[in-house]
Amino acid sequence: MSRGMKIYIYGIIDSNNGIGESVCGLKGAGVYNIPYRDIGVVASDLNGQIGDITQDSAVEHERVVEKLMINCAVLPVKFRTVFASRENVLSMMKDYYSDFRANLDRLRDKVEFGIKIIWPGEAIKARLDIDYNKNNASVNPAGSVKGQAIDWPDLDGRLADSPAKRFLMNAFKNYKIDKEFKEKADGCIAVVDHLFSRVAVDKKLEKLRTDNLLLNAAYLVDRNKQHDFREAFEHTRSVHCGLKYLFSGPWPPYNFVDLRGSLIRSGMAVGQGARVIKRLSLKACHKVMRYDNE
């Protein structure tokens, strides 16, 4: 690893001019713009104190990005991204330029709002478990489809006599409960999401990160619709009061930066092997296990 100056970057901006007012960066370092064609990357010098970048610096990092957001379109960069040299930074800008350019155009004058919702998931699941056992105790321990009994052979009670069968029945019960739980969640989310979506341009929804964390959503909103969005939130909160809410924003559009173009292109530059791996990754990424695509 080379000694000397490393470059810490905060974001990509839609300007190749210097930064007007002085912005204070990590560890009090000065913040400046490295221009590349008609855009720029905002950076600080890092004097070999890489290990000093702790979680607390994340808030400093975020403050820099927010200051930039006041005056121009910003693509916020992931925390703790450091380049070994300025040449590397410029090389990166060359690779990503067209994606950066496209993202800046798309995200100009857009802000992100975050909504998290907690619902009584564990209680709902417990209820489903009780109901399931009630409905299936007598005849069909392994469960029914929409009230109709499955045609299980061996209904004389021998069903539960092997560990394998017990295992399967239990797995099936969990599967059914899980399925219904997710359906309920989808229903609840759809209602809430509908109200926010009317004011938003784009959205990213993460459903059921935990049983209780029903929704973790990011909404992309036009700058001049910020207050409308806030109103939509207040309205939702007053109507659906059985839920707990977390509202945050406006943020720079962290969740709406899309660099998949560069990912694919950089894969092609690295050779056949990598290309194959990247293709397989993209296929696997039809989110086999993510239920919200089912």
Added chain:
Amino acid sequence: MTMNRTVETDAPETFIDEINQSRTGLGKKIDANPEDVEKGLAKLVLTLIELIRKLMEKQAMRRVEGGSLTDEEIERIGETLMKLEDKMQELKEVFGLEDEELNLNLGPLGDLM
């Protein structure tokens, strides 16, 4: 013109609990440490096996749901799933890996599972 950035909630403790529950740490990186490299490989292999196991289990559940399985088939499917789960548990213990670690981050495409 822009509102001041705000973070507001009516239940801060509850959200802190739930969010912390689901955090798997500040980023997972493979260090240059040789032991961890082996562990990294084991993690990759087991993640793929776990993916297949989950797919198989899902497929089995759909068959059960569809009905009309013979007694023999039920026994066989149950036995297979049971053995697979036991085996995965064993392998996880051998390599000292937790359930949450068996995942692949595909960068901008998100997590595999």
Added chain:
Amino acid sequence: MDNLVTESEHVTLLEVLDRVLNKGVVISGDIVISVADVDLIYLGLKVLLSSVETMERLRGAPITGPMQEPT
């Protein structure tokens, strides 16, 4: 309609981390080495591979490797 409780520092930090740790511009596709959890970005691999391509062009033949058949 009562107001939301404002600004819990802990919650704010979690919201910030939720965004800055994984989202936004994530530079990938090159050698990224982690030093104390910091992504230190070297573009050495690209430089190396483009020089391999240059060499192949100069030689007039691909350099055989596990993924290629010799011509």
